[in-house]
Amino acid sequence: MPMTLGQLRTFALVARLGSLRAAAETLGVSEPAVSSALTALRHDLGDPLFVRAGGGIALTPGGRALAEYAQDIVGLADQARWEVSNAKNDAGRLKIASTAPFAEHAAGRLLDLFTKRAPGASVDVVVESAEDLASLLQERAYDIALGARPTAGTAVTGPRLECVPFLRYQRALVAAPGHPLARLHGPVPVARLLDRPWFAGPAGIQDGSEEGRWLASTGVAPEIIRLSSETEALAAVRAGEGIMLALGHIVRAELQSGVLVRLPVVGTPVAGLWWASTLDRRRTTTLAQTLQRFAGTADATAAMVAPGGSRGLERRGSKFHVALWS
Known part of the structure; x- marks a missing residue:
């Protein structure tokens, strides 16, 4: 019997999870059903595909080759099914x-x-x-x-x-001209800014962003006040209530006119x-x-x-x- 999409789907899952039992639980079938599908596939291809090892499986060279193709074939079949079912709406x-x-x-x-x-x-x-x-x-x-x-x-x-x-964007630490930190001369370490609130939008300073990685690299954790938007956070900064890592192209005109000032902090602006x-x-x-x-x-x-x-x-x-x- 030639290989079927169901057999390839089962094998792709076993290869990814490293266990027949885990694949059976994910598919909602019995472990013998998974084993039967893989046996048919092994016979069709003339390769053992995997061996039992350490409570799980280890793929043979043929199994590793099939695993890559199987994942692609299953993915394309799922994509085709999704495209057809959603094409009209x-x-x-x-x-x-x-x-x-x-x-x-x-x-x-x-x-x-x-x-x-x-x-x-x-x-x-x-x-x-x-x-x-x-x-x-x-x-x-x-x-x-x-x-x-x-x-x-x-x-x-x-x-x-x-x-x-x-x-590409840049984020710079900004404050109102009358804010106490605006009088600092650089370069200023981030640690000197910790006694003042930092404002941000609803997402805060995201760990996965460049500015989040920069802040993590400094080893400090400022008090970050999240507001409903960065626009609202910037309004609080203009009012002298704190500082903010603002987008450079958003505050460019205000920096040029003196409505805001950029703080000369080490490592900023952050690209x-x-x-x-x-x-x-x-x-x-x-x-x-x-x-x-x-x-x-x-x-x-x-x-x-x-x-x-x-x-x-x-x-x-x-x-x-x-x-x-x-």
């Missing part, structure tokens, strides 16, 4: 996950321009935490994620992700990247790939960093959740 619709800073400061401009360049496309955007992006993409809850790069650790056992950087992430190209949608490419174009970059005007998405309830149509 989701034609031209793009489900987007965005991290909060990107949603607030650039998503509106990017998606406004994209829907004008892609006739018939509609986009639905929800803000999610950076830590959840990888699993949400793998579960096909969204077609594409914009903002922070998905945390690699959550994507080890799932489909591969294509992560493309599309916008970072925003990413467009999808499942790998054999599993993602054409429209998601189109947006991923478009985000890195000169026109898109110019729109996102241009001064003035609205940049973000409208907040509804506890999350940003909007639909934009061309």
Whole structure:
């Protein structure tokens, strides 16, 4: 009997989990049923595929070769099934996950321009935490994620992700001119700023971001007050209530006019990247790939960093959740 998709799915799971029992529990079948599927596959291919080892299995060279193909074949079959079942209702619709800073400061401009360049496309955007992006993409809850790069650790056992950087940014520590810290002369260590509150948006300073890694490298933990948006946090900073790691292109005009001042802190400004992430190209949608490419174009970059005007998405309830149509 030639190999079947069910046998390949079973083998791919056994190879990934390293155990027939674990694969049976995941599939909701008996261990003998898993063993039977693998026996048929071994006979068809003329290779043992694996041997029992240390309470689990160890793949043979032939088993390792098949494991890579099996995962790809199963993934393509799942993608085909999903595309067919969603083709009627989701034609031209793009489900987007965005991290909060990107949603607030650039998503509106990017998606406004994209829907004008892609006739018939509609986009639905929800803000999610950076830590959840990888699993949400793998579960096909969204077609594409914009903002922070998905945390690699959550994507080890799932489909591969294509992560493309599309916008560089800088974050600088800023304060009002009358704030006590504004009188400091640099370079100033971060430790000297700990007796003052730091403001941030609802996501705080994300561990997976460049600014989060920079702060972790300093070995200090400032008091961070999270407000409903970075815009609100910046208003508190202008009022002299504290300091903030603000996006450089957002506060550029205020720094030039003296409404805000940049604190000369060691290691700042912090350079970072925003990413467009999808499942790998054999599993993602054409429209998601189109947006991923478009985000890195000169026109898109110019729109996102241009001064003035609205940049973000409208907040509804506890999350940003909007639909934009061309």
